[in-house]
Amino acid sequence: MQSKHNKLLVAAGLLLGGLTTCQKLPAPTASVAANPAASPWPAVTTQTRPWVRWWWMGSAVDAKNLRLQLTQFKDVGLGGAEITPIYGAVGYEQQYIDYLSPTWLKMLSTTTHTADSLGLGVDMNVGTGWPYGGPQITPEQAASKLVVQKYSLAAGQRLKEKLALQDPKQLRPAPLVALTAYGSKGERLDLRSKVAADGTLNWQPTTGSWELYAAFSGNTRQMVKRAAPGGAGLVLDHLSQEALKTYLNRFDQAFAGQPTGVRSFFNDSYEVFEADFTPRLLDEFQQRRGYDVRPYLRELVSQSTTDEAARLRDDYRETMAELVQENFVTPWTAWIHGKKGLSRNQSHGFPGNLLDLYATVDIPECETFGITRFPIPDIRYYSEEAAYTNPPPDLVMLKFASSAGHVLGKPLVSSETFTWLGEHFKVPLSNCKPEVEQVFLAGVNHVFYHGTTYSPAEAPWPGWLFYASTNFAPSNSWWPHLTGLNDYITRCQSVLQAGRAESDVLLYWPVYDVRHYAPPAKLDMMVSIHTIDQWLQPTAFYQDAQQLIKSGYAVDFVSDKLLQQSQVNGGRLQVAPQGAVYQALVVPKANFMPIETLENIVQRAQQGATVIIQEMPKDVPGFHQLETRRQRLRAIVAGLNFASVSAGVQLAKVGNGQILLASNVQQALDYQKITRETLTDSGLKFIRRAVPDGRYYYLVNHTAKPVDSWVPLNTTASSVLLLDPQTGRSGLAASKSEGNGTTVRLQLQPGEAMIVKTSTGAAAGPAWPYLAPAGPVQSIAGPWSLRFTQGGPELPKAQQLAKLVSWTELSEPNAARFSGRAEYTTTFTLPTKPATDYVLKLGDVRESAHVWVNGHDAGLVWSFPYECHLGTYLKKGRNELKIEVANLMANRIIDLDQRKVTWRKYHEINFVNLAYKPFDAANWPWQPSGLLGPVTLTPYAATKL
Known part of the structure; x- marks a missing residue:
């Protein structure tokens, strides 16, 4: 036992079975922690297991296959599935089920009841494909955009044409929402009252030359992407609560007040393009911002980067942010609560404050897109086509969702994980592990795989598949080995869902800098994971976050609104009673800060919080009463009397506390003795x-x-x-x-x-x-018996191998094109057994393995390092070794495409590669497969500490 006096607890004894990469397989229905009361691990629940997005193609589902696939999910250790209906497979049109029809609702009920009987959970996308929309959305309630047409008039001239939006593709007559005339002498006239009902302008200038800017409420015409039968239609106006009500009313009618059996309702990432308007936006703008933007229409829609134009756009973007928060995310969550469910939302991409949007829902969800190249030795990445690869997931971006969860103490933070982790059929389980670990390190504790597709048993291999990888499908060669990854995630999440997040630093996000400096080309500012190189990575906020995390500080982000809710207790900051507690508030360099936020920051310092400011804000955002607000800002800054207290750190006393000013934030943290890990x-x-x-x-x-x-x-x-x-x-x-x-x-x-x-x-x-090598390495060179057990297109004949080679190098004609599993068996002699333990190192494995020694199940080896401890199972003398290896699906797909077998038969996008081009693997090289070795055995002994 460890005392508090440098007394060592010296470890000794045998390993309890398996190295860290060798997963002991539980019985299919057993809990990972079979006896929670006696286990040091937190109890396993449905929510500690990984879940999966479950694409319903054409919603062509039936009770028999639903139970089959849900049972498959259960057997490999998944905890639940999120239903997202999409387009269907060609040839199965007669089996399609219209979304929310009585038959569809019956299949939903069958799913939830079957899942419940298996101990699984079910989530549901409140829509088909993405974004939200459908047949119930009329052009008047569809996503809108501000369209501005320009006219010129000289003195004495009348506008001959009627004021109407010149776009024949519009779905309805677009209402005129603003008409401002700009004279050559600086005049600005609002001419809306001069426009007749038929669009005739009853006005002509008497002097000078004039430019007229006419603004219309147009439609984006965007349709639901990847819609399922019964779900096609216009995308709704996310800024309009009336549009949301119309949208959700269809679900109210379908559910008819009956329990849904759904745990949480989901909304995918916001991908509503060019939607920068709603019919009430200009009136809302005037009410919220304190001035009418119509006289500044010319500057608002210009490509100018002047301070005035940037401030107008900033105010416009803030108005959009408030509307999408108040008219979509907040009432959407309230509606879900009325259905006794939880709200789960991907806020990235929304034209709003990500932290506030994530904070509004029950389960904030981030998303990984692409793959990170980790420096782990020998790790392999098969999607080498540089032009195809997506930007890697970014830890700071991922933390926006978890920060909202941490500061408010939300039990779950989820992630859509492994989206386009690699090219189809080229993603081994070993690529998944470090990527999901990065997600955990970002604060996620509830992983959703992207994804799997409902596929009936009668569908030919590879079954129905979604157009984007990663394919977590039962047809995948490594599906039986997925238990290794699933149990790893389950154990991690059992811990990461325990207690509450513990962080050191609360880092303010200067969203007004982001809005002010956003490109002028668009009024909407979609805060997207695909544009982090524009709005996130160049900022001081990003650099501070990265540096603090790298230095060993646990960091969460805070918005202006969340900071307003914070309290100070004993010098610590806390936003919510159940949320994380922070030792310091760090304010990165911010050119623009609302006066209310700066006042709030000073107040928190006065109350005793440690506040560190990298650089005092230079200005306030927005356009209205600008000079008045600037004077208030200058007064606050002037009232802070900083004096140098250490190298690079200045201090100002405020009330009962202090504010530190330091360009190097870590120097200020060191001065305050806020220690890092x-x-x-x-x-x-x-x-x-x-x-x-x-x-x-x-x-x-x-x-x-x-x-x-x-x-x-x-x-x-x-x-x-x-x-x-x-x-x-x-x-x-x-x-x-x-x-x-x-x-x-x-x-x-x-x-x-x-x-x-x-x-x-x-x-x-x-x-x-604790172990160290204790003797020479023993080679297990074979000979090996190789028997192919499961897969196709045909099982190759059994082989006797003098040395280990890839299946693609065997003389057997079916081996190169084979995808599936095969067993390697051999024997070896252990002359003596003096070591504490022995480590089996498999060398090059393509791609995962399951090991048995002397008839004992030694577990799964599915990630780096490909090693397994065998000391418990070995005996002196002759030992039998069996290794099952699963390769990738790629070689069988190559064979199909080379033989021109038509297997990609889907409506809509059909099936594409990483570059979103038609998929074709015919020219791919055969992927190395099987156990390539060398296989060795290394003795280990307990180390002296």
Whole structure:
């Protein structure tokens, strides 16, 4: 047991089965933690398991296949599915079911009842495809855009044509919403009252030359993308609460007040293009911003980058942000609560403040799109087509969703995960692990796979598939090995859903800088993951966030509105009673800040909070009463008397507190003795959760080097428990107290993760074994018997291998084009067994494996490093080794395309590659497959600490 006096807990003993990458398979229906009362792990629930987006193609579902696929989900360890109906497969049109029809609702009921009987959950997209829209949306309630036409008149001239939107594709006569005349001498006239009902302008200038700007409320004409039968139609106006009511009324009528069986209702990322208007927007603008923008119509729609034009656009964008918040996200969430459900929303892309939008819903959801290239040795990425690859997921972008969850104490933060992780059929499970770890490190604790497609059993291989990868389908070669990834995620999420987030720094997001400097080409500002190189990455906020995280501070972001809700208690900031508690508020360089926000920041400092400002704001945003607000800003800044207190840090006393001014934020944090987690100096990444008796640290090694050292933790602890999320094993760590912290001995290979549980009290259990190589490496060279067990298009004949080679190099004609699973068997002799343990290293595995030794299930090996501890199962003398290997789907797809077999038969977009071009794998090279080795056995002994 660990005392508080540098007393070491020296670990010894045997491993409890399996290295961190060797997953012990549970029985299909067993919980990962079979006996929660006796387990050091938090209990497993439906929500701790990963879920999956479930595309219903044409909603052509039936009860038999629904149960079959839900059972398949259950058997591999999924926790639930989100139903999103889309376009259908060609040839199955007679089986299509119209969205929200009585038959469709019956299938939804069948799904929820079947899922419930299997212990699974069901979520539902409130629509088909995306974005929201459908047959109930009329042109008057559809997504709108501001269209401006320009006319010129000289003195004495009349406008000959009638004022009407010159767009024959418009779905309705577009109402005139503004008409402003600009004279050559600076005159501005509102001419709306001079326009007759038929569009005739009853006005002519008497002197000078004039420009007329006529603004119309036009339609974007955008239709629902990837709509399912019964769901096609216009995209709704997200700025109009009346349009939302019309949209949701269809669901009210369909559900008829009956329970839905749905846990949460979902809204996908906002992809409403050119929708920068709603019929009431100009009136709302005047009410909210305090002035009428119509006289400034010319400047508003210009491409000018003048300060005036930028301020007008900023005010316009803020009005849109408020409308989408108040007229869509807030009433949408209230409607869901009326259905006894939870709201789950992807706020990115919305023309609003991401943090406020995420804060409004029950489950904020971010999204990964593309793949990150981690420096883990030997990790392979098969989608090498540089022109096709998407920008990698960005940790700072992901944290907008989790920040809203953390500051308000929301139990769940979700992620649409693995979207276009790679090209179709080229994504191994080993690519998924570091990517999902990055999601966890960003604060996500409820993963949704993107995705799987409902496919009837009678559909030929590869079954029905969605046009975008990743394909988490039962037809995938590695599907039986998916249990490894699923159980890893389940263990991680059981910890990451425990307690509450624990962070150090609250970082203010200067959204007004983003709006002010947004490109003038568009009035709407879609805060999208695809444009982070424009609105996020160039900013001081982004640089501060990255630097603080890299330095070892746990950081969450805060908006103006959320900051307004914050309280100070004992010098700590907290936005909500159940939310995270912060040691400091950091304000990055911001050129524009509302006077109310600056006043709020000073007030928090007066109340005792630590406030660090990188640079005082230079100006206020917006156009109305500009000089008055500027004077208030200058007065506040002038009232702060800063004096140098250390190198690079100035301090101003305010009330009962102080404000620090430092261009290098970390210097100010050091001055305040707000300590960081120095474990990041070793390259480890972390996120923390606070629980009543201590902390959970989730640690990941994404570097190219192993970590085998004493690692400092910024907390005091009486005992430390290590929990391996890859295998479920646990043990008491070697730890010691040092000052106000604790150091713990860790051994982590590149690509491995570890959960560290610190406790204020004593913990019981076996000691964690620390091992080091203890002898020469033994080669397991074969010969090998190779037997193909499952897959196609045909099972190759069994082989005897003198050495390990790829299936694509075998003389057997069916081997190159085969995708599926095969078993390798061999024997080897262990002359003696003096070592504490033995590590089986599989070398090059294409792509995942399942290991048995002497008839014992030693687990799954599905990610880097491809290793497995076998000490428990080995015996002196002759040992039998069996390794099942699954390859990628790619080779079988190559064969189909080379033989010109038509398997891509879908309506709408059909099936595309990473570049969104028609998919064709005929020219792909065969993908190496199978166990390539070398396979070795290394003895290990307990180390002396």
